[in-house]
């Protein structure tokens with residue numbers, strides 16, 4: 001059985017559906033890329049998958065003993081206020097929240113885990129720095145390290161490379177691909193269709209007209225896929 | 238001066254005032270950071286007005302222990318205010334303005350119509366700006382304050398990590414399965430207790446100052462949640478202590494003296510930040 005099975009899912013706000021009739025499944029180890037225009041409902045889908053909001057109709061079936069708190073999340077923008085005093089290590093450690101349950105303090109293991117994940121993301125040297133003073137790329141790494149503290153099973157990433165320069169973007173994709181190779185299931189929203197078809201194993205394309213779900217190869221063969229790729233290339237030139 | 242202080246310290250009421258004052262200052266500073274960052278600073282204001290209304294009702298009903306009415310009413314209002322802050326039908330600040338001004342007017346009206354006291358404006362003034370009542374505490378009140386303050390401190394320490402997670406990024410906390418709503422409720426509950434406690438010390442108009450100034454001062458100088466929390470607690474205690482001492486020695490009103498010291502501390506921290514910034 002799949003990690004996540006989505007059946008006839010409709011999503012939206014206050015019973016007004018934005019996307020209807022979604023059907024797809026995510027298996028352990030998949031790398032799913034969600035693409036689509038601005039406002040097509042990608043973030044809404046992710047929030048629904050995370051149970052941050054109710055689906056309008058349909059079901060999300062969680063399989064293979066995946067617990068609700070085994071999902072890591074990298075939000076599209078974190079509305080952290082300009083003057084929030086928080087050090088990098090405090091933020092990364094807060095990702096262990098879900099594991100610690102009702103226990104009031106973090107265990108030595110959890111602190112160790114936070115250390116490891118900071119190392120993994122190459123931000124150990126920033127541990128005592130204030131989050132708000134970091135660059136956009138550094139902040140994304142901090143949030144990714146936090147998400148990794150929450151889980152090693154499945155990560156939901158909402159535009160993890162938005163606002164990053166091409167070099168940092170490439171590094172970020174590299175990190176995500178490595179995580180995927182280590183067995184972490186990835187669901188990522190991206191506007192970067194080129195990267196999507198390069199790295200992902202599956203593509204979900206959402207638009208108001210139609211929804212496509214399939215493997216990368218199927219997407220490259222499909223009408224929507226060809227059209228979207230061409231448009232993107234066109235707009236870049 | 239020091240002799241005078243030592244002389245005063247012989248009186249139990251002075252010692253009580255210092256103990257209670259310091260404890261209340263400690264509690265109120267703890268959640269300051271969270272309130273400021275969640276943009277809930279105004280909640281302190283709103284709640285204290287509600288508490289004022291409740292006190293008026295208690296006075297009219299001639300309740301001997303007004304806490305029994307004031308505490309539950311304030312807690313319920315805190316919960317309601319946080320709720321409305323979340324679903325944006327009525328904007329949070331508008332809701333608070335409505336409730337607080339309403340409670341205030343209602344309370345004053347009640348007191349005016351039903352009051353049996355000969356010194357009505359004196360009574361009201363002391364409810365608003367804090368009274369000398371901190372200098373006339375009974376042992377029972379001291380105990381109640383001590384127990385409630387300790388409870389607040391212990392709850393805060395136990396839930397420190399959750400409060401951080403929920404304050405920093407509520408969406409993420411919810412996404413990974415933290416019961417953010419429960420913790421928001423807990424925060425509301427603690428605020429309500431702190432407000433009711435602090436009414437004794439500085440009166441309902443000055444409570445926000447007691448909650449917010451230490452946090453704002455600490456945020457000038459420190460950049461991690463833990464150091465900001467620790468420093469604001471320390472600062473708040475020092476300010477309250479010196480405020481009470483000054484007010485006893487100089488005969489000034491307790492509440493406003495404490496707040497004045499808090500403001501002065503903020504000015505110093507602000508200046509220190511500037512100096513450090515220009516050097517760097």
Ligand SMILES: Nc1ncnc2c1ncn2[C@@H]1O[C@H](COP(=O)(O)OP(=O)(O)OP(=O)(O)O)[C@@H](O)[C@H]1O
Nearest residue numbers: 012013018036037038039040041042043044045076
């Ligand atoms: N809180 C909300 N209440 C009502 N409608 C909303 C809300 N948030 C988003 N929407 C609407 O839902 C639609 C989908 O929004 P969503 O954020 O899911 O788009 P998206 O695909 O993530 O876009 P982008 O690529 O810009 O991030 C949009 O039309 C938006 O206006």
Ligand SMILES: [Mg+2]
Nearest residue numbers: 042043044076
């Ligand atoms: Mg989005």
